[in-house]
Amino acid sequence: MRIKFAFLILLLFLTGCTLPGAKTPTESGPTSALPTTAPTEVLTPTPGTPLAILVIPASMPRQQADLYQTTINDLAQASGLRFQVRNSLTIAEIELESNLKIVVAFPPDPGLTDLASAVPQVQFLGVTILGLTATANLSIVGGEGTPVDKQAFMAGYIAALLSPDFRVGIITQKDTPDGILAYDAFVNGVTFFCGLCNPQFPPWYEYPVHSEIPTDIPEGQYRFYADPLKDYMVEFAYVFPAVATEDLLDTMSQYGLNIISQARPSDRLEANWVVSIQPKVVPAIQAIWPDLVAGKGRQDLSLPLFLEDVNPDLLSEGKQNDVQQILDRLQRDEISTGVIP
Template identity: 45%
Template sequence: MRHKIAIFIVLLSIILSACGSNELSATATPLPTETPVIPPTLTSTPTTPLAILLLPAEMDPEASNLYQKTVYDLAQASGMRFQVRNTMTPEEMTEPGLQIVVAFPPDPGVAALAAAAPNVQFLAINIPGVTAAGNVSALGGNSQSDITAFLAGYTAAMITDEFHIGMIIPKDDADAQRAAAAFRNGMIYFCGLCKVIYFPAFCLVENLQTCYPQYIEIPSDEDPARYGPYADYLILQRDVDTLFVYPSVAEPDLLTYIGTTGAALIGAVSPEERPGGWVMTIQPDEIQAIQNAWPQLLAGQSGLTIQSPLGLSDIDPALLSPGKQRLVQATLTELQKGRINTANP
């Protein structure tokens, strides 16, 4: 009996242990991990380069608009901002992105402005006393009086019957003397021997080999108010029909007076009020000069002396027809390329 009880207890133990093995074992739940968030890196936006045009407030509106359009177009094509100002101080040279300043006379203080911003390129347009140095490039001071006079003589001979042309020059001026010779060579370049059919009386009386061109010199101490009689000498006594006036004696009153005589005029400086008979002006083309200099300024080249190409302006088509104008322009192009020698064409 005891043996049976022992067997029963053993079997019961086996059964109970088997049932206990079906219980689920507890497993640890892993804790969630946090992924670190990296903030974006802040980068500075590059400043758009800036070009500033310094113009006097009193500049002729038409000229001012032309210069503004020129520099604006260049700045836009270069991906730059553009501003027009009448004045600027050295303290304002810290303008973000400032790269190029183009300045016109009167001098807005280019030397001080350039010293305050050594990395900015300046272009001074015909400003007296400002020369190319450091970060300042300068336009002007390049004499081309021989080319101007040669073209004036060429044009005057082209439009004047019997080549009755003349020139007013200052006395005892070496550059004016070279210009006078170039004026004559310009006439010869157009007409060769320039033979006339009807010889003026003075030419026969004085037994001159060449009647034209005629010249008159104005003394350096002469009162500009008395320049008129010098023009009268050429027009009345020498029968000159077209005149070229050397720039240093081209006083407005003289040009206005010549305009009342019926004679034609060619000048090297645009008059504020165009006189009667004004054929054209031969003068430096500042617009083209700025356009030519712009790539060098963008490249950071400094201290440049820029020579303006010459251009034709103030043309009266009634005196210089479009066809003749094309001939004059073609001759000017050849002169500036050095293909015509003004001293020996």
């Protein structure tokens, strides 16, 4: 009986510990959705926190804008900086930001030369903005655009490397400075690999075969300029990015031509696509960022090139390693393209 009485007292005590209306916590249950949009400023603003600003146009494609925002955001956070994104920037606006440390801007040029002159204590970086001159607080990435000569030189080297009898070709835009530059650099890339590069077996045509597309030709007719490469039995060809329409590339693939260019537009070209030689902005920004944080300006970097969309059936691992070594040496200026951009 005493045991029952004691148990009753204990039960009443435990019951009294539960507040009326209280809910017992559970492991699962509905939760409120959280917003997924990243805030403009990623650190809590304080008077002493330095600020980094990214200036990009509102018209920039969303995927591209997201990439650049994420890149600068990550770099700023790692450096202990606040981060903002703006679509424009004026001298009056930056003079209000007493803790502004770094400004990174993409085309169109918001007037970086004047902005840098107005606030010499701030480091500015112009990315792929043409016509800038580096100064003590203004640095440049890709100020000359894509390194056309290095891109074409590597394409020539790869084409000659892979073609057993050096039957290579190139399609460019006629009578344009970049088109002429690309052809000359391509020829030098071929020569760098094989010297005279004379075919050992007939037919003995003159290589590289060069097909030029006039600037006044509609894009819908570009595909016809693949015919000379097919007629002269070209095996590997470089297509200058300015004329690399999907229609032209499809035609080349149907002809059995193996293609090197800047970007593969479709997976259906995979079997005939050798490699993409792509310029990339983000690695260049990442490379120059420590100098900006340290207050070191006057940097001028070219856009680095990378091998993408590699087809291992055409460019084996061993040959890819060889190509990568040549590309690395080219970008360290240990090898010259033989042309002046």
